[in-house]
Amino acid sequence: MVVLEAPTESKMAPPHHFDWDINDTNIPKVSEFDPFVEWTDGHCRFVYPVEQEEAKRHSSGWAMRNTNNHNVNILKKSCLGVLMCSLRCTLDGGAKVHLRPAICDKARKKQQGRPCPNKSCSGRLEVMQCRGHCGYPVTHFWRHTEHAIFFQAKGVHDHPRPEAKSTAEARRSLTGRGLTSTLPGQTSHRSLHPRPLHHHHNPRISGNKRPFLLLSLPRPLGRVF
């Protein structure tokens, strides 16, 4: 990484391939922005407009939690992995169970040990941790300037994607009604689910986002000067 750190001559670099790192003291201005990428993976960087709502929220398809890096200018988040069935069962539709870990520690602890949502499975939910960045969770970095929101990711996720945030929220509002507590060692099967809740994977999302079309961007290009 690096470049353009020349203490004296920081202004001038070749107009082309202007490189930047989230930690640079001088971050370049950009004239073009990237479309928001929900499922970033690998070492990548994007620049979003300050009006971009997802970017403003520092959101991601991956379940990311804030981690303190003691730097007020750069927000750091690390991946929480994915909630899986301990028996790795397969749902009727052929899909696997990979739910979204709650960001809140307390809520996530409650998720673990709950019965697998597959009613014909006796497994329990457990967190598969992310170790995609040198044995540590994948990290995301966010940095705001007057003109743009800079994003940088480090590491390659070594686990399946969790369900999308919108899907997790939808289920939460369905399932979280009334009595909540179901303890791991308990017999209270709260399979009150009116309908099978597999199809997490594309019922509604097609309307407002196209998850796959934008993923084929080979890399960020043509946006910097």
Added chain:
DNA sequence: AATTGCGGGGATT
């Protein structure tokens, strides 16, 4: 009740 960001503080290298 869960999300998000902040920040103190501990452990390690």
Added chain:
DNA sequence: AATCCCCGCAATT
């Protein structure tokens, strides 16, 4: 000093 983690707090949704 840097990096990583855990925890509690507060504002927000």
